[in-house]
Amino acid sequence: MMTAPSDTEGYTGGQGDSPDSPDRNRQRNLVDDHNHNQGQDDGYSQGHVTGTGLHPLHQSQGRYPRASSRRASAAPLNYDVPDDYAHLEASNISPVQNPDEDPITRLDTLERVRTRDRDYLREQRRKPLPPPQEPESSAEDYEREKQAGVVAKRQKVSRLATELYTISYLIFFSLLGTLARLGLQALTSAYPQSPIIFPSIWPNFAGCVVMGFLAEDRMLFRPDWGQQQPNPKKDDDDDEEAKDIDPAAAKKAHMALKKTIPLYVGLATGFCGSFTSFSSFIxxxxxxxxxxxxxHGSSAAPVSRNGGYSFMALLAVTITTISLSLSGLFAGAHLAIAIATLFTRFDLGLPYTFVSRILDRLIVLLGFGCWLGAVLLSIWPPDRHSAQPEKERWRGTATFALVFAPLGCLTRFYASAHLNGRLPSFPLGTFVVNMLGTAVLGMAWDLNHVPSLGGVVGCQVLQGVADGFCGCLTTVSTWVSELAALRRRHAYVYGGASVGGGLALMVVVMGSLRWTEGFGEVKCIS
Structure with missing residues (x-):
């Protein structure tokens, strides 16, 4: 299972856990073996990997400010996270891998990371556990830290609680992402003479900006997040130890740490994935x-044009959306790099105690409570008893979309977790949910535009399925982050298959109605 990387040498257990215990030796040997393999694969010397993981704390080299010069001796954050969580988003690949603009740098790819993780997990399942080998200095470190009073208790979170917190964050942020997408579409497409007339462009751009910021940021969740720091005192070994830490290795360790935090999963997978919509793009x-x-809002009939102009319109929507989405991803990453100093100067990182002890528990009530509230608002809409009850807008505009949004988000989450690691060069989970959501959106669109079919309530439900379920099931933010992390040839294959496959589905589903009976007028107000 995934655990947050530690930045201590030798013993990293909590108070009362002897460094010589068999369980401690077993865990350390497994992680040491994994880190040793990672060091060989990435070209880093083994000196960059010590104890139970990479040192994420020391990041003073480069443009990122140094969060702390002290060695954290407390136990790492201990969410019991399944291994499949490593396949969410573009695992351990930040949008900007060379923030200092060094003339010579080593770039990593999504294929290499996922292949390495997959092979390591398979190897660990096959081979028996190695015999315990305790580092010589671990017992001495433990006794010294115990006498200094800096050995902290391990923060234990069970597998059930971790998944409950993660699901609750996903539900809550899927609701916020859906509201943000619908609101931004209304703001950017309702004003006269809009230069861009298709409504999906701005939510996709804005969601990619947030995704880029979260992927590159190292200040919201500090590298020492979840660890208690000892009392400040001068340590002559700090500067020498920091010099031995490779910034790229520390950055990878921090990326792995963030994926073990349910709040980060909720923000990246829940909010950004629901803010953007691949099905609306197709x-x-x-x-x-x-x-x-x-x-939007135009009642004028479209002017007839030949097939060449339609092909140019197709290219315009495709190129504009992909270009702006990729630009938004890197713009968000550049923003995270630019304001990292401000986060450190004013200590703006998220406090671990508040998140783990208060917010994690509170989000269970907020997530499921808000979802229940959306269901109740759909049953009894506030505008039902208005002066014009025939013009109910709440259900078709928002509430039905909020009812279906968490279902789409959770489906995408589990599909990505279980399928993305199967083909390192082709994120299968993201591809499957994008194709499935596109097909469902096409069917909902057809049913809403079939002449003389259904009523107002049925139309509103279908609109909720399209905006809520399909909008949260499909994602552009994860898609473009994977395109940016894949090798060039694989990125073109993956991107072309996604756009081509989605358009082929729409031609079959929506085209069968468009080129036979034609699209009828929608009977509900959306």
Whole structure:
């Protein structure tokens, strides 16, 4: 299972856990073996890997400020996280791998990281545990730290509690992401003479900015997050130890640490994934191809045009969305690098005690409570008893979308966790949910536009499925982060298959209605 990397040498257990215990030896040998293999694969010397993991704390080299010059001797954050969580998003690959703009740098790829993780897990399942080998200095370190009073108790969070917190964060942030997407679409497509008439572009751009910031940021969740620091005192070995730490290795360790925190999973997978929508992007491509992409609120019939102009419109939507989304990803990463100094100067990182002891527990009530509130608002909409009850807007505009949003987000989360690691060069989980969500959106669109079919409530439910379930099931933020992390050839294959496959589904699903009976008028207000 994944555990947050430690930055201590030798003993890292909590108070009362002897460094010579068999369980401690077993855990240390497993992680040491993994880190040794990582060091060989990445070209780093073994001196960069000590104890039970890479040193994420010392990051003074480079543009990132040094969060602390003290060695953390407390136990690492101990969420019991499944191994599959490593496959969420672009695992351990930050958008900007050379923030200091060094003339010579080593770039990592998504294929290499996921292949290494997959091979390591398979190897550990096959081979027996190695005999315990205790470092010579571990017992001495433990006794010295115990006398100094800096050995902290291990923060234990069970597997059940970890998954409950993660699911609760995903539910809560999927609701926020859906509201942000619908609100931004209304703001950016309702004003007259809008230069971009397809509504999916701005949520996809904004969600990628947030994703880039979270992927590159190292200050919200400090490298020593979840560890108690000893009383400040001068340590002559600090500067020498910091010089021995490779900044790239420390950055990788911090990326691995963030993926063990349920709050980070909720922000990256829940909010960013629900803020962006791949299915809406493909829908807009098809509408541009079929000459049905009209400005929001426009009642004018589209002017007939030949196939060449429709093909140009298809390219315009595709190139604009992908270019702006990738630009947003790197813009968010550059923003995280630029304001890292401010986070350190004003100590703006998230406090571990508040998150682990208060927010993790509170989010269970907030997540499921807000979801229940959306269900109740859909049953009894506030505008039902208005002066014009026939113009109910709440259910078609937002509440039904909020009811279906967590279902799409959780489906995407588990599909990505279980499928993304199977093909390192082709993120299968993200591809499957994007294709599935695109097909479901096409069917919902057809049912909403079939002439003389259904009523207002049915139309609102279908609109909620399209905006909520499909919008949260599919994602652009994860998709572009994977494109940026893959090797060039694999990125073009993956991106082309995603756009081509999604458009082919829309041509079959939506085209069968468009080129036979035609799209009818929608009967509900969306």
């Amino acid at each position: 829908r807009d491509i098809y509408l541009a191809l079929s000459n049905d992409l009209a400005a």
